[in-house]
Amino acid sequence: MWPVVAALLLGSFHCCLAQLTFKNISSVNVGCCSRDVLIPCYVTNMQAENINELFLKWKFEQSVIFIFDGPANKSTTSLQFPSAQISPSEFLKGNASLKLARNDTKKGNYTCEVTELSREGKHTVELITNDGLAQLTFKNISSVKVNHCFREVLIPCYVTNIEAENINQLYLEWTYGLSVIIVFDGPANKSTTSLQFPSAQIFPSEFLKGNASLKLARNDTRKGTYTCKVKELGRKGQQVVKVKKSEDSLCSFREEVAIMVFPFLTILLFWVQFGILLRKYKFNWTNTKIVFLCTFGLLFTFDALFGVIFFLSGVKDSKIKSYGLFCLISPSVMPAVLQYVKFKPGWLQKASAKKATLQCQMFFIWPQEQTPQRANLSPVQLASHASPSEVATLSAANTSLHVIFNQHLSDSATNTTLEKK
Template sequence: MWPLLVALLLGSFHCGLAQLLFKNISSVKIDHCKNIVLIPCYVSNLEAENINELFLKWKFGRNSDIIFVFDGYANKSAAFYKFSSAHIFPSEFLKGNASLNVAKEEVKNGKYTCEVTELSREGQQTVDLQYTDGSLFTLKEHISIIILPFLTLILFWAQFGILIQKYKSNPVNRKTIILFATGLLITIVVITGASLLIPGGFAKRKGYGFAFLTTPSVIPVFLQYHKFKPAIGRTLHTVIMLTIIQAVGTVLTVAGLYHSSLDCVPRYGSILILGLAIVALGELFGLIYMKCFDPLIEFQ
């Protein structure tokens, strides 16, 4: 009787070992910060002592397309289906780490299946990978970065309206056309940038959105001469002051965006917002000066 029980217990034990077990990781989220994406797969009861006892296969999508194979016996690997950068570390695989490393540009949302074979034992695990809706800035910074370029845009068009009325400009005047065309360009760029920040987009798309929103901050610096040229002799100090103010704002804006794009932690948003605010402040000062102090002369 006892030998029979022992045999049954040993038989059950060996049957249990026939199945490889995996750490319970059903899904993973990645963000824009990672250049190399790790798709996890960890075998918890691997017993192989030599890499030639192992075989690994990674599949992707509903059709289970094979994207990567590692043959331990031949000690060779191959990547397929537009996952050319896919690779593992054999020394880590021998310890149970069958995670796949893939370049961010090649990774897609979807289900990835890891199939591991160890001599007569095998097992598989499926991981659902999704990109997170990451952002370079906090929500409050996000809102400010959208509002300030539109404020600058409104102040610019207000100045343009004063130039048309106060300086009795000819609608087809060359300088009027330059300012109108530039204002139209800024308007298109800002609206495009704001549309790229609609929730649900990927981080790369949002990065383009922030770039579109901040790029127009450079343009007002070069427009001061055209806006004040009718009275350049009497407004030279004003032109210089506004140009310096907006140049400082532009430098801060570009620096804030540049450092934010390099850092995964949103901590440079305040610099970018300060730059955008200074650019808008320069437009406000220009509007006040045109309205209250600038002499009434012909805009030529």
């Protein structure tokens, strides 16, 4: 009888010694900005004096995620939780807590199973994540208008609750439809730009303050939907911005009217001045200058008409509107042409008079059949071909012709002065 009772008491005592006890921590909340997560597991009655006497196994639900084999002093990690680790020196003191990277953590139950020689025990901790805190929020900007005169376009994206203290904690991706525009990898501090958007860039220093806006050259900007995706450790969020190309005119209605009216005023003044010159000086319509000025005026009149048509029809197409603006500006050169033809520079008039004098001299001195052969000769060559009697005649004719052409130049100068007055 006594041996049986002693055996039972000894077995009961042995069972009590075989159980490990744990600190009562049933759950843990994951912080939204934590880079690492510590799942607690503390053995309160640890007695091992050497790491070889210990064995540890961590499970997530039913899957083994980490094993520490004390006798072999070796750790084995699951592929699904590559960042899992413990501290062997702390484990010998009873701290079997598991450390995970924030990206590897999953919401659910984690079980810590500890074996110390002949004793063992396990403890379950529930990992809780607050989905509300895990979301990033953005400033409400749904669209942006792009004008055709912009050289660069800034597509806005502002995170209002960013808490990162280092650029290594951030990640950014901009997409246009399904195409990736630019990716900024915070841990590597590197930007990767798509070949379709070579001018894309962000500002890392501003990104740390919550400004994730995208900068593009005007030529790379397309009308459509752009998406800004931001990750900050365990938190993430995205914002969609629509880019619209504004077709609004750069000028007000009054300015556009002025642009179309002033070229026609220039044309009207041209025709008025042209008509006055014809009536006052009785120009011959067979004159080359008159024909040229008339053709020139008609050409630019039609040019201005086409300019108005293009300018009005280019409401939705800025390129057509620019053609119209060019056609409206071009008639401004008309007065300059008219003034040049009417008030020819003095040096040009003198040159014409000199040439006319020389031609008259050749006509009076040489026979008509010799004039064509000598018409292209210079004054020096003409003198070498002339006989002594021809030179005497040439000198007398030259004096008379000079008097005639000087009188002609004087009359021209008087007419110019009167016209200016």
